[in-house]
Structure formats: C-alpha cells, structure tokens
Amino acid sequence: MTAIPALTAKWHDRIADIDPQDWNMLCRERDVPFLRWEWLHLLEESGSVVPQCGWRPCHLTMHSQGRMVGAAALYLKSHSDGEFVFDQAWAQLASSMGVRYYPKLVGMSPFSPVTAYRFLMAEDANQSRLSTAMSLEIEQFSLEHGVSGCGFHFVTTAWGQILETLGYKVWLHQGFVWLNPGFASFDDYLSGLKATQRRNVRRERKHLAGQGITTKFFLGEEIPEQYFELMYEFYARHNDRFGQWSCKFLTPEFFQGLRGTFRQNVLIIAAFEPGDEQPVAMSLLITAGDRLYGRYWGTRKEVEFLHFELCYYRPMEWMIEQGLRLFDPGMGGVHKALRGFVSAPNYSLHKFFDPRLHGVMEVYIPEYNRMEMQDIVALNSILPYKSRK
Incomplete structure (x- = not known):
C-alpha cells in the first residue's frame, strides 16, 4: 500500500x-x-x-x-x-x-x-x-x-x-445465510436435518406435487422477455398486501432494465399449475460468482408452501447443482431458521x-x-x- x-x-x-x-x-x-x-x-x-x-x-x-x-x-x-x-x-x-x-x-x-x-x-x-x-x-x-x-x-x-x-x-x-459445503443433492442436505424437520420439508414439497405444481429455472438469456414485466406485477402484488409496511420501492422500469447489463446474473424460478402456461408465482434471484441472493417473489393466488419452494428449496437445489457456496435469502423471520438458514x-x-x-x-x-x-x-x-x- x-x-x-x-x-x-x-x-x-x-x-x-x-x-x-x-x-x-x-x-x-x-x-x-x-x-x-x-x-x-x-x-x-x-x-x-x-x-x-x-x-x-x-x-x-x-x-x-x-x-x-x-x-x-x-x-x-x-x-x-x-x-x-x-x-x-x-x-x-x-x-x-x-x-x-x-x-x-x-x-x-x-x-x-x-x-x-x-x-x-x-x-x-x-x-x-x-x-x-x-x-x-x-x-x-x-x-x-x-x-x-x-x-x-x-x-x-x-x-x-x-x-x-x-x-x-x-x-x-x-441476518440469514445458508452455506453449501459440497452437498451432492438436496436429499444429501436433508439427511443432515433432524427427522421431524426432514419430514416437514418433504411433506411441504409433496403437497405441492400432489396439486400438480411444477417449477422451472430460467437463467439469463433463457428468461422470456415478458417475464420481466410479469415479475414486477408479482412483486407489486406481494408488497401491496402489507399496506404501510410494504417494501415496494422499485418501479416497472427497474425490472425491464434487468434485461440489459445484468440479465446474465438474473435467475427466475417460475411455478406452474397444471394446464396453465402462465406462471402462478415467480421468484427472482441474483447470482454472481459462487453466491446466490434472494431478491423478490410474488404469486397470483395463495398456494400453501409455494413461497418456501420458490424462495428456499428450489434455490438450494439449483445452488447444489451449480456448485455455488453461499445463499443469502434476504431479510425474514423464524421460518428461515426452521428450514436451515443460520443467523x-x-x-x-x-x-x-x-x-x-x-x-x-x-x-x-x-x-x-x-x-x-x-x-x-x-x-x-x-x-x-x-x-x-
């Protein structure tokens, strides 16, 4: 120096x-x-x-x-x-x-x-x-x-x-963080949980599968153009539920702007109901290096456990598949701790x-x-x- x-x-x-x-x-x-x-x-x-x-x-x-x-x-x-x-x-x-x-x-x-x-x-x-x-x-x-x-x-x-x-x-x-020490799969991660919570996670995911809910990853150029505008709609709808406690700070133009320089860092996880090509819910995350950052999410209707699937479990699976090390899910409460996020x-x-x-x-x-x-x-x-x- x-x-x-x-x-x-x-x-x-x-x-x-x-x-x-x-x-x-x-x-x-x-x-x-x-x-x-x-x-x-x-x-x-x-x-x-x-x-x-x-x-x-x-x-x-x-x-x-x-x-x-x-x-x-x-x-x-x-x-x-x-x-x-x-x-x-x-x-x-x-x-x-x-x-x-x-x-x-x-x-x-x-x-x-x-x-x-x-x-x-x-x-x-x-x-x-x-x-x-x-x-x-x-x-x-x-x-x-x-x-x-x-x-x-x-x-x-x-x-x-x-x-x-x-x-x-x-x-x-x-704050919260989840570290991937090198899990071979999501089941490998679950094997380290206590039996009760392992059953809870599997029950939540089974409940969604039983309704025919499917999910899909879209990274960078794979993201359909209309999904950026749709993501704002989900983001706005989710925040509108909280009234004066809302965190709706971003404009539609911000989400449209993500199509540019930062597109390669954007990961969208979309959930679909049977027979519907339009997502029922989406989460948007940012990936860079060996890290993943949870940003925004929203849904057209309440579907039990879908938030956990799109914001925690599927991002964890994607991280494990890609070999990423650190997941910052954003601010939140006790439900993150119960799903393995360390304070x-x-x-x-x-x-x-x-x-x-x-x-x-x-x-x-x-x-x-x-x-x-x-x-x-x-x-x-x-x-x-x-x-x-």
Missing part, C-alpha cells in the same frame, strides 16, 4: 456523471454485484432512487494525479424507508431532544440488505488513510449542508474496523454530528447489540440440524 498524493474530492448528484469503467475498476467485490455502476445506475435511471422518493444521490469520488482512486455510493435521505436498518427509534429520540434527524447521509446499495458496503478504493492505495480522508470529506460536507449524521449499512467487516477507529459506532443486526450478524456504522445524540448512542448501542446477539443465539438454537457427536 502506498500513500496517495494531493487528493481532490468531487460530489455527484447522479452516478451517470461518473465514468462506469473508473467506478468498476474500484469495485473489486466480484461476487457482490450491488455496488457496481450498472446496478446503481439502473436504480437511478428507473426512477426507483430519486429525490422525489426521498433518495437523493450524493456520491463522492476522490481523485489523485488524474485518476479516480476512491468512490462512495451515498444518498441524502429524508426518511428511513428501504434501508433495512430500522433507526426510527433514533429519529424519535432526536425529535424529543429537539435535534433534527433528517436529512441524513446513508452509504449503501439501496434496498439491498447484503453485506458488501465499503468505500471503493484503488488496490494500491493505503486503505486506512484513504478511508480517513473520505470520512473527513463526508463530515465536512455534512456540517456545511445541515446533515444530521452519516450511516453506512451492511458493511464489510475489515472496512468497518477502519471506520470504527474514526469514531463511528457499530450497530449489530441479525449471522450484519453491521452498520453510525456517527451523529450533534454531540448530544452521538453521546446517547455511545451509551446505549452496546445494549442494543447485546440484545440483538441474544436474538441470533436464540434463532440458531432452533436450527433443525442433527447434533454433532
């Missing part, structure tokens, strides 16, 4: 103003596509991440001797929706203290609770020094523009440790620029984290795996 001379900071209100090749040269996380220029650009160009929706792009780039050596995907937020870091309690506390909480600055890939975030930095740069320079630039920008604080969500562990030395407080969050900690980093609010976080965040770790331990205590002897 070498020191970088004469750094210049630039701020951008849309990622389209940043050269895609320069950005992606810094994005070395090959297995995590959600910080690549094309994904972030699609979010903005589709109208999913725009100021009108409370997401104002505010990206930072750092330059030295004519080349871009650092970049950060950042957004000015007027609310906390779509982050999957539920900080509304902190916003309420700020209000009670007479401290303005919004706007705040958030670093993440919008709507993607996937451990990946970090400052994107040139490989030959001193990561600690450049992170410090970028952090200081962000703090100066925030103080000049009345920004209450900055948070980085779902950060990588190594980079998070750097930011912790710069005064950011670590907030722990529970693991994710991390966000926070700094409030009002010393009173930051002081309160400094006092209470250890207790938040202790309780969250208790939840992780509790969820892992009900995993259905056989005891190791």
